[in-house]
Amino acid sequence: MMRVSIENLSFAWPGQARPVLNIDVFSLEAGERVLLQGPSGSGKSSLLSAISGVVDLPKSTVKVVGQDMGALTPQARDRFRANHIGMIFQGFNLIPWMTAEENVCLPLKFSKRRKAQLNKPAEQVAQGLMAALGLPEPLWQRCSSAQLSVGQQQRVAVARALMGAPELILADEPTSALDELAKHSFLDVMMAQVAKTGASLLMVSHDTTLAPHFDRVVQLSDINKFPQREAE
């Protein structure tokens, strides 16, 4: 089954005269890792919002793990997202007063399904993920997340997205604050963990040097029709 399947997606943000997204078809297979590229403002983050169901798409078909997102009420969509999608946001969205470990365990509070996937106590799973992603042990419980460096916050955000093995990971520019060497080693450990859970990954980045880490690179302009005219 496709993890993401899009047909006839048309989406405009409120107040926009023309859709930012006009996509006939796009899909993501189970376990597939796709890098989504395109110029600033071309709609990459908007596409992640459309797939995750945080915006209404009345005339479009967006299926995630076979579920038509448009057929769900907004509340049911929130539950579905918590159960099946791990999100890594541009600014990470960690809860600043929680420890790294508490942040990583957070999805379990919103998803019984992800909690049920664990074969060990939640703290042990969280610690295993943080260790695998290279977050030093003294930082797991000691600090509030606001005291972590950007690179350390990135690792917490990835561990949180992977917790409880959701089928789909959506990541928005997670490597933008890392230097050349750090971003490749970070992606190596992130990909190893993604492969371990069998998740599919759709990651947005401007950085063309990241392509070798992925199964496929998609230029948004190749699948998205017309919106460039709006920006001209």
Ligand SMILES: Nc1ncnc2c1ncn2[C@@H]1O[C@H](COP(=O)(O)OP(=O)(O)OP(=O)(O)O)[C@@H](O)[C@H]1O
């Ligand atoms: N929450 C929002 N409300 C209204 N308009 C938005 C919102 N998010 C994005 N847009 C608009 O949609 C268009 C595409 O923005 P989007 O953030 O999807 O592009 P992007 O390709 O991810 O850009 P970047 O690479 O700079 O992050 C822009 O014109 C932007 O102003």
